Amino acid sequence: MSSVFARHSMRPSLRNNLIIALAALVSVVAIAQGLSTYQLCRTGMSALLDLRLEQVAMRMRGDLADAIPSAPARGSQPARDIVITIARPGADVPLRSTDPSLALPANAPAGFSSESVNGERWRIYTLRQDERVIQVAQRSSVRDELVRETALTTLWPTLVLLPLVLFAVVVIVHRTLRRLTPLGLAAQSVDAAHLKPLPVTGVPREVLPFVDSINRMIVRLAQLIESERKFIADAAHELRTPLTALQLQADNLQPHIVAGNQERFQELRSGIARSGMLIGQLLRLARADAPLDVAVEPADVSPIVVDAVSGVLPIAAARRIDIGAEAMLADKVAASPADVAIAVKNLVSNAVRYTPDGGTIDLRMHREASALWIEVTDTGPGIAEESLPRVFDRFFRAKSDMHADVEGTGLGLSIVKAITAKYGGQAIIQNRCDGRSGIVAAVSFPLASV
Ligand SMILES: Nc1ncnc2c1ncn2[C@@H]1O[C@H](COP(=O)(O)OP(=O)(O)OP(=O)(O)O)[C@@H](O)[C@H]1O
Ligand SMILES: [Mg+2]
Incomplete structure (x- = not known):
């Protein structure tokens, strides 16, 4: 289990790779788009604020300048306000100013400039006209804050959409690749005994x-x-x-x-x-290995079992082996009678061959789900646990002191396995688990549908 897990986690995953690549791509695009709108918005906002300074300065050229009191009310101006100053060139004290405590540099270049006044950065628009210098200024920190606030709001759509798009990427990749799962399962069930072509319906064109x-x-x-x-x-x-x-x-x-x-x-x-x-x-x-090409007549199992027992009766009697069949059922199975007979005879012949003189062999039948089981139990030496997984291998013969001189080809159980596999049944060899030595050999065939 853990090795399977380790193998899975080591494998490159198409799905994970796609999700990671697409998610990275979407994120990069979102970040680039976010940054560029942010930047565009900042430059746009700055230009807009500059335009306002310039427009105010232009208005001051006319009579509007007279509206500014020459001695404004004492008290601090709101920090966000713009400051307007009108002065004569060369004069220390301005003619008019909305904030006389602020001495804007009268020698600032015409147009826009950034200057440090009273320990703060100001953005200033200077307009020289006739005998007057009109200056309109705003704190850089206020401008920066305005610009940043506006620019940040442009990021909201991206921030909301990004997780949604990432989620969609995961769902789409998952759903697309899910179509490969049935194919993988079908491929997994292909082996020498089931060489069926993989289904092509619904398989994507690329695959x-x-x-x-x-x-x-x-x-x-x-x-x-x-x-x-x-x-x-x-x-x-x-x-x-x-x-x-x-x-x-x-x-x-x-x-x-x-x-x-x-x-x-x-x-x-x-x-x-x-x-x-x-x-x-x-x-x-x-x-037994030949593929099944014709529909089979259902086989009546009890006569086959009786036949297999009577076939070995003389040998069993000679060796004082008590062999008998019980719990006979009248069910039919979907398998050729000749094949069922070969399978049962192989199990019975093994039991007789490997059970010492004076032993007991019992044959039993029982139904389980949609299969009929035929079970042969003996009182032989059993099979060493390490040999059990190999008993169905071709030419395999388990070594035992008790039947070292018994002859056999090692093919009997391979034949049994091939026959049961052909009809979709099973073959099982186990040591007895009731404390006695011996083997329980069992085969199953699907019940014939009536
Ligand atoms: N009932 C049994 N008791 C103990 N050992 C068994 C029993 N049935 C099978 N075996 C072991 O499993 C091995 C494989 O059995 P299998 O029937 O395939 O071959 P075989 O009996 O040696 O030869 P064949 O059946 O072809 O004449 C046997 O050699 C024997 O060691
Ligand atoms: Mg045999």
Whole structure:
């Protein structure tokens, strides 16, 4: 679990990359746009305030200047007010001023200038006319404050919109990439046993070539696996005939073998028999692996189970093994009767083969959800836990002191697995969990719909 998580967190994520890149882009655009409007607004406001100073100065050229008292009321002027001063050039005291305590520099250049007066910065417009110097001034700090306040209000729309746009980016990227999720899940379920092409409906155009080439690969792979399987089936089939002939010849030869050579001759015969068994199992495995192309007639399971038991009765009786079937059910399963029979026979033959003399073997059936289970329980040695995960592997044979001399090909359970997988069933091998030694081998097939 933790390794899966680690793998996920290490992987570059298309979604995260897109979200981060788009969010960064949107933020940069928003910041640039915010800064530029802020700047534009500041310059605009400054120009406007300057224009006002200039206009006031222009008005003072006429009679309006007389409205300014030559000795204004004592007391401090509001800080935001503009100050108007009219003086004669060269005179120390102005003719008229709205704030006589402020001595504006009469030698300031014509037009706009910024000067320091009484320890404060002032923006001054100076107009020289005939015998008068008209100066209109405003505190720089007041201007700056006005400019800043106005400029800041231009940032509001961006500040409100930015989180909304970022949220939209996350939602859009999320929803767009969500269309890839079903595709990923379908691709994940592809394996040798389920070589189905990926669905192409609803797949975005950009991803389609990718899915198409994967699908072509899946088809090629399925063809390759199928031709491999056919080759094995054909080879096993072809080998059967010469091997049967060999067996016949050996049988015919037996009476002519001298007594001293009989033991070695028996070894030869059992070697031939082992090869025959191996070829038979190979053929069954190749057939079990064949894809299901025709609809199957439902299989009645109880007769198959009874048949499998009666098939081993003579051997079981000879070895005093008590074998019996109980809890028989009349259900039918959606699988070919021949395949079900092979699966059950393999389990029963294992139980008989690996259970010591005098043991007990029980067959049971039970329904679970929409599947029918067939269970074979024995009193054999069981299987070492470390070997359990491999018992379904081809040619795997678990080593045990108790049946070191028992022969087998190691293909029986692979055949069982292939058959159950073909019909969508399961095969499970477990050690008994009731405290006794032995195996519980179980297969399931989907119930036939009635
Ligand atoms: N009932 C059982 N009790 C103990 N061990 C078992 C049992 N069934 C299977 N095994 C172990 O699992 C291994 C694999 O079984 P599998 O049926 O695939 O092969 P096999 O029996 O050796 O050969 P085959 O069935 O092809 O003749 C066996 O070799 C055996 O070691
Ligand atoms: Mg077997």
